[in-house]
Amino acid sequence: MAPFQIQCQYRDVDKNSENELGSGDELDFEIDSDVSDTELQELRQELKKLEPRKVQRELADATLALQKMNMERWERYCEHIRKDLIKQLKKCQTEAFMLFFVWYRKSHLRAKRLDTYESIWKGLRQLFYDQTRKVVNDDVGKLISNWLHGKFCDDNGLIRGMRQKHVIGHQGLYEALYYHWKFDIEIFPLERERVQLAAVLLFSAYTGSRLGAIIESGCAGIRGTNAALLYKDVKLRLLRTPGEEPLLILEVTIRLDKGKRKRSQPKTITLYENPSCPAMCAVVHFAALAFADNAFHPRLVSEGLTVHSLHSFSCPDGRITIDFSFKDEILDTPVFRRSIQTIDGVSVDPHKALSANSSANSISYQSRRLGQRAGFDYPLTPYALRREVGTECTDNGISDIQRNQILGHAKSETFFKHYLSQRVVVDVQAIFLGHTSRSDLIKEIGKLFLRRDFNLPKALTDIQKKHAHDHNDILKLEQKKTALKLELKCEFGTIAKGSSSLKGIEYKKLNNKINALKICVEREAFEKLLQDFHSTADLDHMVAQLRGEEPASSMLAPVEHVLEERRRLAEDLFLPVTDSSFAKIVESMASLCVRFEERGCRTATEPHNISSRMADPLEHGEPPIASIESFATVDYTMAAKAAQISNAPALSKPIILAQAYSGTNLSKVQKSLPPLTCLFCYGKPGRKQLFARKDVLRKYCRFKHFQYQIGAFPCPISSCNSIILDPDHFSNHATIAHKSNLGTRASIMRLEEHTTKPGQLVSFVV
Secondary structure, eight states: OOOOEEEEEOOOOOTTSSSOTTSOOOOEEEEESOOOHHHHHHHHHHHHHHOGGGOOOOOOHHHHHHHHHHHHHHHHHHHHHTOOHHHHHHHOOHHHHHHHHHHHHHHOTTOOBHHHHHHHHHHHHHHHHHHHSSOOOHHHHHHHHHHIIIIIHHHHTOBOSOOOOOOOOHHHHHHHHHHHHHTOOOOOSSTHHHHHHHHHHHHHHHHOOOGGGTSBOOSTTTTTSOOOOBGGGEEEEEEOOTTSOOEEEEEEEEOOOTTOTTTTOOEEEEEEOOTTOGGGOHHHHHHHHHHHTTOBOHHHHHTTOOGGGTTOOOOOTTOSEEEEOBOGGGTTSBSSEEEEEETTEEEEEEEEEOBOSSSTTSHHHHHHHHHHHHTBSSOOOHHHHHHHHHHHHHHTTOOHHHHHHHHTOSSTHHHHHHTSOSSOOSOHHHHHHTOOOOHHHHHHHTSOOBOOOTTSOOSOOHHHHHHHTOOHHHHHHHHHHHHHHHHHHHHHSSTTTTTTSHHHHHHHHHHHHHHHHHHHHHHHHHHHHHHHHHHHHHHHHHHHHHTTOOOOOOOOOOOOOSSHHHHHHHHHTTSOOOHHHHHHHHHHHHHHTTOEEOTTTOOEEOOOOOHHHHHOGGGSSSOOSSOOSOOBOOOOHHHHHHHHHHTOOOOSSOEEEEEOOOTTHHHHHSOOOOSSBOTTTTTOTTSOOBOSOHHHHHHHHHHHTGGGOOSOEEOSSTTOOOEEOSHHHHHHHHHHHHOOOOSOHHHHHHHHTTOSSTTOEEEEOO
C-alpha cells in the first residue's frame, strides 16, 4: 500500500472565551492517501483519543505532592470559614487571600519566617492556575506581596531575610570524623549506622549531590519510595598504572538528581583511594559495607576473595583497570540501609534504604547531633558540604556548565541565589592596598569550625526540660486537654471507653500536638543553650587569663571504647595507609557493621541467632518443658494456622505449644521468672525487664517485639522449646509456663478447655 500523509487542522480556541483548552472539540483533518475504510476508521478513532489540548507537562512526584499539600491547606481554610473552596479560589479576591494568611498565622504559631509565607503565596498562585488555567491578576499579586512584606510582617514579628548559608570545608569534615571515631560515646542501635553516617557524609562531599540522591529522600511524594543509591550504581575497579601503586576507584552513578528522576540524565563521578587518611576515604567505607553485605560475586568468594586480595589482581592485556563483580541478587539493593527492631534485637533491613527525613534514625538528625556533640557553632548538615563543593568549583575557575552538572542545577542563578554564602571570601583589603591576597585565610575563617570542650552541653537536664515545657502555647493546650479529659471521664467513665468518640479523637490529636510541640521547644532550648555556651566560652577563657588564673583545660579525655573493632579503627583511620593496613581497616569496619553496644552497661554484644532453634526445637539439646509421652490431639487449627502464616516446612516431630496450668509439676522443669517480666528482654543487660502493670507489659511486648515478628517463632527463653503462634498464645504461655502474669484470666480459661486432664500437654503435629 502506498504511503500516506495526514494533515490535521485544529480549530483555534479564544483564551478569553468560555471554551477552555481541552474542552473536547472534534478534530478537523484531511487524509490524502489510498487507505481502506477500516484503516481510515481506526485512524479517526486514534485521533479522537489523542486530545492534544488536554496534554499537560509531566510533573515530578514531589511537585504533585506539593500541589496536593497546597490544596489541602486551602481546603482546611475554606472549611474554617465555611465557604466553597473552588468558588472562593476563583474569585481571586485580595481580602480572601489576606484572610487566609491571618488564619494560617494563628493556626501555625511556629511559622515565624517571612520566606515561609512567601513560599505559601507561591503555592497559592500555582493552585489558582491549576484550578482555573489563569494566572493571578498582577494587581492582586503585587498588593498581596507588598502587604506580606509590610504590615503583615511587622504586626506578627516575622523574621526577614534568608537563613545564613554555612559551609564546611575539608578541614571541618576531618575534625568532625576525628571526633566521630575517637571521642564520640553516642551508642547507635547498630554500629553499621556509625559507619554509614561517615560514609554518607563523604559521598555527599565528594559527589556534590543532594542527600536524596544517595539515600531515600524525605520530601513529600518521594518519601517511602525506597529510591536510593543501589549497588548497581557503583562500580568498584582496580587501577594499575605502570610505575605506580595499584589503586581502588569507585565510579558512582547519580540517577536521582532533583528534577531528573523521570528523565534519563544520570551523571557519573569517580572517587579514588585516599592513602594519606583512610577516615576521609570513601572507598574504604564502601568496601567495608560491601564485605559486610557479602555483596561480591559468589565465584569470587568461593575462590577466596578477601580484603587482603583486593590490590593483588593484575589487569588483562591492553587494559589498566579490572572490575569487581557483585552478585545479581544484590544489584537492586540500596548501599545504605536502615536498621530495624526485630524480635531478638536490632539488625539491618535487607531492602529498605536509609532515610533522610526528620526521624531519630535519619542521617539529617544524626549529622546534626554529631555536630552538636563535636562542638560546631552551627548545625552540621550535608548541605553545608554541598555548598562548599559549589563554592570551590567557582573559586577554582570551573565553568558554570560543569558546576551545574556537578550540583544538578538547570541554571546558574540557582547557585548564586540559594548556595552562595553571604560571607565575602575575597581579600578586599589586599586588593585596596595592592598587597598579596590572603583569600585562603579568609575562606577558612568563614567556614564552620570545631570547639572541642569537655564542658560542651550534650543534652538538656530534667530541670531544663521542665522549664522549656512552661511555654505559653503548651500551657494553653494543656488546659484544653485537661478540660477535655474531664468531659470524657464524666461522659464515659474512662478515657479509653470514649476513645472512639469525637471528643476522644480530638483528645488524641491534642495530645499528639502537645508532644510534638514539646519536642520543638526542647530542640530550641538546646540550641539556645549551645549558642549561650559558644558566646561565653571565649569570654570566660579570656577573663580567667586577665585574672592571672590558669584557664581550664578544654581538651577531651581519651575514650576507652568497648568494642575491639572500634578501638582498632580509632587508632588506624587517621594514619597513612599501606596495603596491609588497608585490609586491616576494611576488615575491622566490616566486622563492626554487625556489632552493637548495650545501653547503660556498655558491654559488647553480638546479635543473637535463633535460626538453629527455629529449625527443630527437639534436636537442639536443651531439655523440653516436660516429657512428651502422651499427647492430646484436640485442636489442629492453631498449628495449621501457624504453618500457613510462617510458610514453614512441615516438621516430622511434634512441637510442644503449651501446657495447662499445673501447680508443682511445671516448677520442677522450668524455673519461674519474676512477675511482670518481659521474656524477650530477660537476661539481656541494658534492656527494660520488669514492669509495674500488666497492661503496660502487654503493650510493650506487642509494639516492641511482635510487630517485627511474622509467623510462628520459638520462645525467647533459651531453656524453653515452645513455639509461639501469636500474641494471645504468647501471653498464655508466659503466664502458665514462666509465671510472668501476662495472660488474661479469660484467655487462660479458654486455653485450659483444650486440655483433657490437668497437667497434660497440649500438643499439635505441624
